Amino acid sequence: MDDQTLLKVENLETRFISGETIIRAVNDVSFTVKKGKTIGLVGESGSGKSVTVHSITQLLPPLGKITGGRITYIKDGKEIVLNKIQKNGKTMRSIRGKEIGMIFQDPNTSLNPVYTIGNQVMENIIHHEKVTKKQAAEKALHILNSLGIPNVRSRIHEYPHQFSGGMKQRVGIAMSMVGNPKILIADEPTTALDVTIQLQILELMKNIQGEYGTSIIFITHNLGIVAHMADEIGVMYMGRIVEYGFTRQVLTSPKHPYTEALLQSVPYVGMNKQARLKTIKGNTPDPAALPEGCTFAPRCEYATEACNVYPDEFHLGGGHKVSCWLHKEREEQLG
Numbered sequence: 400m401d402d403q404t405l406l407k408v409e410n411l412e413t414r415f416i417s418g419e420t421i422i423r424a425v426n427d428v429s430f431t432v433k434k435g436k437t438i439g440l441v442g443e444s445g446s447g448k449s450v451t452v453h454s455i456t457q458l459l460p461p462l463g464k465i466t467g468g469r470i471t472y473i474k475d476g477k478e479i480v481l482n483k484i485q486k487n488g489k490t491m492r493s494i495r496g497k498e499i500g501m502i503f504q505d506p507n508t509s510l511n512p513v514y515t516i517g518n519q520v521m522e523n524i525i526h527h528e529k530v531t532k533k534q535a536a537e538k539a540l541h542i543l544n545s546l547g548i549p550n551v552r553s554r555i556h557e558y559p560h561q562f563s564g565g566m567k568q569r570v571g572i573a574m575s576m577v578g579n580p581k582i583l584i585a586d587e588p589t590t591a592l593d594v595t596i597q598l599q600i601l602e603l604m605k606n607i608q609g610e611y612g613t614s615i616i617f618i619t620h621n622l623g624i625v626a627h628m629a630d631e632i633g634v635m636y637m638g639r640i641v642e643y644g645f646t647r648q649v650l651t652s653p654k655h656p657y658t659e660a661l662l663q664s665v666p667y668v669g670m671n672k673q674a675r676l677k678t679i680k681g682n683t684p685d686p687a688a689l690p691e692g693c694t695f696a697p698r699c700e701y702a703t704e705a706c707n708v709y710p711d712e713f714h715l716g717g718g719h720k721v722s723c724w725l726h727k728e729r730e731e732q733l734g
């Protein structure tokens with residue numbers, strides 16, 4: 400593994416098994432998180448984005464199980480296979496929340512309504528570092544101040560309900576940054592906020608990244624946000640990454656019919672004003688009864704008989720990869 404790699408997900412397979420029902424929530428997913436870079440996982444609801452990151456942090460719901468693949472985290476030059484160690488053992492606890500921080504969609508998830516904001520950030524610092532209460536209080540003030548909470552000295556005595564959504568999310572980010580994580584997982588962190596606040600939070604995350612060199616795994620269904628945030632994008636559909644590449648490659652020259660349809664179906668900053676939005680025809684298949692071949696084929700205008708077999712991943716040059724038979728020849732030409 401090169402010295403820029405922090406986390407490697409290889410052929411990850413995660414399922415929900417309940418009696419006879421098996422949901423293949425994540426299927427053969429691979430990607431690499433590089434130091435100081437942002438990877439965006441993008442796709443519609445139910446495409447497997449959250450299950451992928453919950454597999455990394457080993458925080459799957461009770462019926463969820465990793466049934467294949469490897470998730471390797473590189474800590475101080477040493478490879479740790481996260482899905483081979485105990486979920487709640489010492490090593491995982493030393494990584495989750497510390498090496499790998501999390502920012503959730505709903506900041507209330509990381510805040511307890513009955514304690515003051517200051518108290519919670521301080522407790523979190525004490526949990527991560529050997530510091531006195533006084534030092535923790537100073538650090539809490541410093542972090543909250545640097546994240547743009549106004550009048551910090553008085554506001555730390557307030558409770559979460561006295562904070563606006565945007566301010567709560569700043570505190571959520573503060574909580575996730577306390578242990579100086581190497582990777583931040585942000586699962587739709589701005590979805591609950593209005594547009595101007597969204598932009599402020601995104602800028603804040605970029606500033607943090609610039610200052611600390613943090614890597615980010617950014618999950619969103621919003622292509623505008625992913626264009627703004629990510630260096631590389633993995634487009635997910637029904638548990639698989641169907642297209643992967645640098646943000647510019649994927650957004651300006653999409654190669655998978657699903658990515659193309661997704662780009663035509665949502666407005667995003669910078670899109671051609673004349674372009675008309677289209678809806679993607681048909682519905683997503685039942686996740687408990689996925690077709691054998693390409694899962695997008697039933698909705699795809701280019702589908703042929705070849706699509707009854709799941710496509711290989713074709714490499715189109717410059718790191719751009721796509722799982723679609725349409726590109727078989729292109730790869731062969733590139734040789």
Ligand SMILES: Nc1ncnc2c1ncn2[C@@H]1O[C@H](COP(=O)(O)OP(=O)(O)OP(=O)(O)O)[C@@H](O)[C@H]1O
Pocket residue numbers: 415422423424442443444445446447448449450451460462620686
């Ligand atoms: N606790 C669960 N029990 C059973 N199936 C689940 C559970 N959680 C997720 N799934 C299934 O796993 C698949 C992937 O879901 P996931 O939440 O990862 O999608 P997502 O892309 O993150 O969507 P969203 O944006 O809505 O969170 C879906 O088919 C979903 O129904």
